[in-house]
Amino acid sequence: MSILTFAIISIIKSVAVVFVLLTAVAYSVWLERKVSARIQNRWGPTKVGPFGLLQPLADGVKFIFKEDLTQPYVYKTLYIASPIIAVVFAITAISVIPFGNSITIGPITTQLQITDLNIGLLVVLGITSMGVYGVALAGWSSNSKYSLLGGLRASAQMISYEVSLGLSLIPVLILAGSFSLREIVNKQQHLHWNFFYLPFGTIAFFIYLISAYAETNRTPFDLPEAESELVAGYHTEYSAMKFAMFFMAEYSNMVTVACLSTLLFFGGWLGPVFGPPILQSLLPVMWFCLKVFFFMFLYVWVRWTLPRFRYDQLMAFGWKFLLPAAIVNLVLTALVVAWKPEIWLVH
Amino acid sequence: MHLILFLFFGGICVAGAVNLLLQRHPINSALSLVVVMASLAGEYLLLGAEFVAAIQVIVYAGAIMVLFIFTIMLLNAGEEERTGKSRVAIMLGVPGVAIASVLVAWVLLRHSGTGDVALFALPGVPHDIAQLLFHDFLLPFEITSILILIAIMGAVVLASKPESIAKPSAAEPAEQEARELVASGRER
Numbered sequence A: 001m002s003i004l005t006f007a008i009i010s011i012i013k014s015v016a017v018v019f020v021l022l023t024a025v026a027y028s029v030w031l032e033r034k035v036s037a038r039i040q041n042r043w044g045p046t047k048v049g050p051f052g053l054l055q056p057l058a059d060g061v062k063f064i065f066k067e068d069l070t071q072p073y074v075y076k077t078l079y080i081a082s083p084i085i086a087v088v089f090a091i092t093a094i095s096v097i098p099f100g101n102s103i104t105i106g107p108i109t110t111q112l113q114i115t116d117l118n119i120g121l122l123v124v125l126g127i128t129s130m131g132v133y134g135v136a137l138a139g140w141s142s143n144s145k146y147s148l149l150g151g152l153r154a155s156a157q158m159i160s161y162e163v164s165l166g167l168s169l170i171p172v173l174i175l176a177g178s179f180s181l182r183e184i185v186n187k188q189q190h191l192h193w194n195f196f197y198l199p200f201g202t203i204a205f206f207i208y209l210i211s212a213y214a215e216t217n218r219t220p221f222d223l224p225e226a227e228s229e230l231v232a233g234y235h236t237e238y239s240a241m242k243f244a245m246f247f248m249a250e251y252s253n254m255v256t257v258a259c260l261s262t263l264l265f266f267g268g269w270l271g272p273v274f275g276p277p278i279l280q281s282l283l284p285v286m287w288f289c290l291k292v293f294f295f296m297f298l299y300v301w302v303r304w305t306l307p308r309f310r311y312d313q314l315m316a317f318g319w320k321f322l323l324p325a326a327i328v329n330l331v332l333t334a335l336v337v338a339w340k341p342e343i344w345l346v347h
Numbered sequence B: 001m002h003l004i005l006f007l008f009f010g011g012i013c014v015a016g017a018v019n020l021l022l023q024r025h026p027i028n029s030a031l032s033l034v035v036v037m038a039s040l041a042g043e044y045l046l047l048g049a050e051f052v053a054a055i056q057v058i059v060y061a062g063a064i065m066v067l068f069i070f071t072i073m074l075l076n077a078g079e080e081e082r083t084g085k086s087r088v089a090i091m092l093g094v095p096g097v098a099i100a101s102v103l104v105a106w107v108l109l110r111h112s113g114t115g116d117v118a119l120f121a122l123p124g125v126p127h128d129i130a131q132l133l134f135h136d137f138l139l140p141f142e143i144t145s146i147l148i149l150i151a152i153m154g155a156v157v158l159a160s161k162p163e164s165i166a167k168p169s170a171a172e173p174a175e176q177e178a179r180e181l182v183a184s185g186r187e188r
Helices: A003-037 A056-065 A078-098 A120-130 A130-140 A143-177 A181-186 A200-214 A240-265 A277-304 A313-339 B001-020 B026-045 B050-075 B087-111 B126-135 B138-159 B173-184
Strands: A102-105 A107-110
Touching: A003 A056, A003 A078, A003 A107, A003 A240, A003 A277, A003 B087, A056 A240, A078 A120, A078 A240, A078 B087, A102 A130, A102 A277, A120 A130, A120 A143, A120 A240, A120 B050, A130 A143, A130 A240, A130 B050, A143 A181, A143 A200, A143 A313, A143 B050, A181 A240, A200 A240, A200 A313, A240 A277, B001 B026, B026 B050, B050 B126, B126 B138, B138 B173
Parallel strands: none
Antiparallel strands: A102 A107
């Protein structure tokens, strides 16, 4: 493959993936409003288009045309930069996520992924860990008490739960023996999903899920934007498109978490495949999307079912329960795999 | 291409470091340090050390610097006050820095070979690093982790409440008096 074809294919893939991601973000908001309404016995958006399906579009237009207020007391550079930081890192994280096997169009065969790296998982973790700056700096640069408290809570919470999140993923790495997300999925053929590795994979999955909910600031861990105490937390002083950017960052982080749960614990794109070649390359993508959709639905379901933690409960839970559990799980997995590798490792 | 990228990341790194010193607000300085860390990760990537680059971003730029910024936000640190230019600093500091950098550059240029190394010839992938850490240098690695554990325990001891750890009799009389003042909450 010449460098020109490579560049063209990469650009096409990047544009397509970002387009799909942003559409998914817009429609997750719709899903959230719809499902929350049904949970509360309401209808949710119904007026714009059938089932309110055009509501995200209307919301987007509204955000663009709203007046963009910049309060005189903010630290202007960082105030403008922080939503950009948040959304850029949230979207970049999708670049190493594989969503299917490979596809052949004419003479060109390409992987259904923007780029496959040896250290894919670490790249995702690194990029998402940089996303904290968006939230923390937004809180600080707004120069308002509510925002500052929200930013402080967000950074403390994200640092605390990042530790158990990272430790919960190591058992998966032990079982797969690679950092490459594509490799990790390929090790889970024939329903050997990491989730089914009782009890280690299952425990790791639940620790990962709980920490990821805290990382994305979603209920029951949404203290950085607890509206009953902090108005809107770190984005209190933001309006119009800047506010929308924080929203986009939150939802694309949710999509990333859903993708990672699917890839690491639920076999990624693996599923029954049949039919002509083109169907064989598109069916895996469908399985992948279905699994991701399930996790997005779970996000919404949890948010509208569980109440919010108190702050001390949040910290005690993270440090005194989740972290020791993750460490014990990691040590036990390592011991068992080292003791009888032929049972645990599929090669 | 490789050279262009090297100069690009190196330029950002140096610019960030200079900006760190020039900025007067601690948050801006801390953010410049984040830029330095991230561009160093870029340089590691150019060397083929992708694992080290990822760890650099996760640990330094993503965790430690967030703690720095968290502390600055929490204490609401104000702008730095510039003192008048110290004459000693100019007389001794500037030539000192110049001599030190010339020495470092001279030693590096003299003792490093200028031969080429193929990309990925050096250990950089996770497998190589694991081999080095857990096989070739297992004992130093484990001892380092024990050192870090001791440091953590020291930090916990220092940060915990003084009355439960240090007996008042061990403290100096003046310090003890100050501690009693603080404990009773009286003002002078």
